[in-house]
Amino acid sequence: MTLKQLRAFLAVAQTLSFVQACERVHLSQPALSLAIKALEASLGGALFVRSSRSVQLTPEGEVLLSLAPRLIADWDDARERMRRHFALDIGRVELAVIPSFACNLLPRALGRFVERHPRIDVAIHDVINERVLDMVRGGQVELGIAFEPTQLERLDFQAFHTDRFVAVVPPDSALASRTRIGWETLLRERFIALQRPSAVRALLEQTLAERRVELRVAFECHQLATVGRMVAQGLGVSAVPGFCVPQMAELGARCRPLVSPGVQRRIGLLRRTDRQLSSAAQALCDLLLRIEDWESEPTEAGDGLVLPDAP
Amino acid sequence: MTLKQLRAFLAVAQTLSFVQACERVHLSQPALSLAIKALEASLGGALFVRSSRSVQLTPEGEVLLSLAPRLIADWDDARERMRRHFALDIGRVELAVIPSFACNLLPRALGRFVERHPRIDVAIHDVINERVLDMVRGGQVELGIAFEPTQLERLDFQAFHTDRFVAVVPPDSALASRTRIGWETLLRERFIALQRPSAVRALLEQTLAERRVELRVAFECHQLATVGRMVAQGLGVSAVPGFCVPQMAELGARCRPLVSPGVQRRIGLLRRTDRQLSSAAQALCDLLLRIEDWESEPTEAGDGLVLPDAP
DNA sequence: CACACTTACGATATTCGTAAGGATT
DNA sequence: AATCCTTACGAATATCGTAAGTGTG
Numbered sequence: 001m002t003l004k005q006l007r008a009f010l011a012v013a014q015t016l017s018f019v020q021a022c023e024r025v026h027l028s029q030p031a032l033s034l035a036i037k038a039l040e041a042s043l044g045g046a047l048f049v050r051s052s053r054s055v056q057l058t059p060e061g062e063v064l065l066s067l068a069p070r071l072i073a074d075w076d077d078a079r080e081r082m083r084r085h086f087a088l089d090i091g092r093v094e095l096a097v098i099p100s101f102a103c104n105l106l107p108r109a110l111g112r113f114v115e116r117h118p119r120i121d122v123a124i125h126d127v128i129n130e131r132v133l134d135m136v137r138g139g140q141v142e143l144g145i146a147f148e149p150t151q152l153e154r155l156d157f158q159a160f161h162t163d164r165f166v167a168v169v170p171p172d173s174a175l176a177s178r179t180r181i182g183w184e185t186l187l188r189e190r191f192i193a194l195q196r197p198s199a200v201r202a203l204l205e206q207t208l209a210e211r212r213v214e215l216r217v218a219f220e221c222h223q224l225a226t227v228g229r230m231v232a233q234g235l236g237v238s239a240v241p242g243f244c245v246p247q248m249a250e251l252g253a254r255c256r257p258l259v260s261p262g263v264q265r266r267i268g269l270l271r272r273t274d275r276q277l278s279s280a281a282q283a284l285c286d287l288l289l290r291i292e293d294w295e296s297e298p299t300e301a302g303d304g305l306v307l308p309d310a311p
Numbered sequence: 312m313t314l315k316q317l318r319a320f321l322a323v324a325q326t327l328s329f330v331q332a333c334e335r336v337h338l339s340q341p342a343l344s345l346a347i348k349a350l351e352a353s354l355g356g357a358l359f360v361r362s363s364r365s366v367q368l369t370p371e372g373e374v375l376l377s378l379a380p381r382l383i384a385d386w387d388d389a390r391e392r393m394r395r396h397f398a399l400d401i402g403r404v405e406l407a408v409i410p411s412f413a414c415n416l417l418p419r420a421l422g423r424f425v426e427r428h429p430r431i432d433v434a435i436h437d438v439i440n441e442r443v444l445d446m447v448r449g450g451q452v453e454l455g456i457a458f459e460p461t462q463l464e465r466l467d468f469q470a471f472h473t474d475r476f477v478a479v480v481p482p483d484s485a486l487a488s489r490t491r492i493g494w495e496t497l498l499r500e501r502f503i504a505l506q507r508p509s510a511v512r513a514l515l516e517q518t519l520a521e522r523r524v525e526l527r528v529a530f531e532c533h534q535l536a537t538v539g540r541m542v543a544q545g546l547g548v549s550a551v552p553g554f555c556v557p558q559m560a561e562l563g564a565r566c567r568p569l570v571s572p573g574v575q576r577r578i579g580l581l582r583r584t585d586r587q588l589s590s591a592a593q594a595l596c597d598l599l600l601r602i603e604d605w606e607s608e609p610t611e612a613g614d615g616l617v618l619p620d621a622p
Numbered sequence: 623c624a625c626a627c628t629t630a631c632g633a634t635a636t637t638c639g640t641a642a643g644g645a646t647t
Numbered sequence: 648a649a650t651c652c653t654t655a656c657g658a659a660t661a662t663c664g665t666a667a668g669t670g671t672g
Contacts, residue, residue: 001386001390001393002313002314003313003314004662017626018626018627019625019626019627027663027664028663028664028665029626029627029628029664030627030628030629030630030663030664030665030666031662031663031664032627033627033628033629034628034629034662034663035662037628043390043393043394043397044393044394044397044398045396045397045590046587049587050626050627050628051670051671052625052626052627052628052669052670052671052672053625053626053627053670053671053672054626055626055627056586056587058587058589059453059587059588059589059590059592060393060396060397060589060590063392063393063396064389064393067389067392067393068389070385071385071386071389074381074382074385075312075382078375078378078379078382079312079354081374081378082312082354082355082371082374082375082378083354083355085356085371085374086354086355086356086371087355142370274367275367275370276357276360276367276369276370277370278369278370278371279356279370279371281370315637328651329651329652330650330651330652338638338639339638339639339640340639340651340652340653341638341639341640341641341652341653341654341655342637342638342639343652344652344653344654345637345638345653345654346637348653361651361652361653362645362646363644363645363646363647363650363651363652363653364645364646364647364650364651364652365651366651366652
């Protein structure tokens with residue numbers, strides 16, 4: 001029993017005519033006749049009663065007729081789904097992203113992606129940096145977006161953006177009027193930090209420790225949004241990745257370039273070295289790596305305020 | 312995408328080795344390789360990552376792997392079911408039978424049938440004679456067992472038994488001691504008849520009308536079992552088809568051959584002329600027509616009491 | 623005799639297995 | 648060197664379409 005035979009059977013069973021059926025299956029009448037004959041032989045009995053002027057189903061033919069449409073539909077459906085998967089017409093990508101990136105730069109990039117591939121679903125796991133690495137390593141996600149890891153270990157990292165930390169200050173403070181701010185100046189204020197284990201916090205501590213600068217934390221919280229709002233309220237200052245500028249601006253805080261030392265770290269795509277990407281993930285990967293202007297579009301509050309840090 | 316290709320894919324996907332897989336699908340390694348290649352081409356992308364020392368599924372391969380087992384299982388299942396249908400290993404026959412026959416002669420015949428084909432289900436519709444004809448004509452059942460119809464009309468009738476009516480009398484009556492009973496003698500007693508529309512009742516009336524014998528009915532009911540029990544209780548006498556003798560005996564009534572005139576009618580199989588029988592129905596048909604000794608096995612009460620009616 | 627299905631037969635395609643090739647451990 | 652997958656090629660097999668055959672209305 002082959003697919004062709006079953007399709008042929010279905011055509012004959014539905015039209016009750018070999019002549020009409022052979023058009024539907026693009027076969028000559030004799031070929032169709034042989035196909036049905038072969039099917040009957042392989043099943044062990046007759047499916048049709050041919051009385052030279054009419055074609056009728058046998059009871060067993062009726063049984064097969066009740067089975068065949070679903071078999072063929074399932075088959076075609078599976079085939080079509082696979083074809084679409086490869087053609088990027090359907091699909092699903094699981095993506096793990098550090099929260100700061102996920103809520104600032106990612107949405108615009110994903111916007112371009114869904115524009116091009118509207119039927120590919122993207123699941124975003126916005127989790128802390130370490131968990132991004134774990135999820136990529138563990139295979140729960142195909143792709144990760146995170147800071148460049150120190151230990152690659154079975155991971156492949158491709159940077160597509162270099163981020164510089166910026167100072168976040170209250171809009172009505174004296175610091176808000178300066179074009180750039182030094183670490184020493186910033187740390188004279190009450191400092192609002194993310195709680196551990198946050199990659200941003202860790203980066204901060206690590207960099208400051210290297211420079212022998214002491215970090216005194218006045219407030220700690222988990223969400224960047226909270227940090228921003230607290231700064232906006234004048235409760236203190238903070239330092240965040242540069243790509244958080246639009247978010248901070250929206251929350252009412254002001255951002256200024258940080259100098260001497262400028263904390264900077266590469267952001268990039270993570271994937272397992274030993275697993276091939278799905279077509280959909282590959283497409284997303286390509287798109288993310290191809291984006292040149294990772295800086296966000298200008299906004300009222302943040303316009304022109306983020307200047308390149310002099311090395 | 313063909314069945315062979317999908318089976319080949321499944322084998323490779325499950326063993327993650329072309330060498331092992333080619334045993335399972337009875338193919339040489341090159342042939343298997345080509346089959347997978349062809350499948351990949353038809354779907355539009357790679358299903359495996361071959362790294363000369365190991366075979367791995369691509370994400371799309373994983374998708375197909377989640378689809379393939381069900382497709383193949385459904386296919387094999389359908390194929391197997393059809394094969395069994397033809398081989399009389401499974402199946403279902405809908406059968407309409409007049410009640411008197413259904414509860415007397417049919418069980419033993421069906422016993423032989425299920426013995427030979429234990430997995431063929433038989434649905435018995437024990438309905439009145441007219442309804443048997445209707446159900447066969449209407450296609451609700453493939454086969455019917457009934458008295459020979461006067462109007463065949465699209466039906467095919469094959470007699471396999473000729474039935475003679477017998478007298479049913481109370482065990483302690485004077486009639487019970489006679490070897491045979493004439494109609495005139497029987498009708499002197501209170502008569503218990505089946506209610507219309509019963510084929511047995513109709514036959515009785517028709518035959519008696521032809522012979523100008525008047526039928527006076529003292530009691531009427533629907534079930535033969537009730538008739539038997541009432542006769543056993545001495546409430547009256549009756550006349551029933553010969554194949555009801557065992558049932559009457561069990562109910563406590565006595566049966567004696569009826570003579571001058573002997574009411575007799577052929578019993579047989581009904582089927583539609585324009586429809587082919589299923590293998591299962593054909594088998595049942597064959598069995599019913601092949602049975603020679605339609606008389607029931609001897610029982611204590613009925614043993615030797617039913618003698619052939621002299622013409 | 624026109625229509626519908628089947629059988630016969632030669633041509634074309636597909637599929638298969640053996641043999642050779644290439645890459646990795 | 649051994650293992651495993653791929654490519655190459657000739658042979659067996661299957662499938663298909665044209666043409667002829669058969670039975671029915």
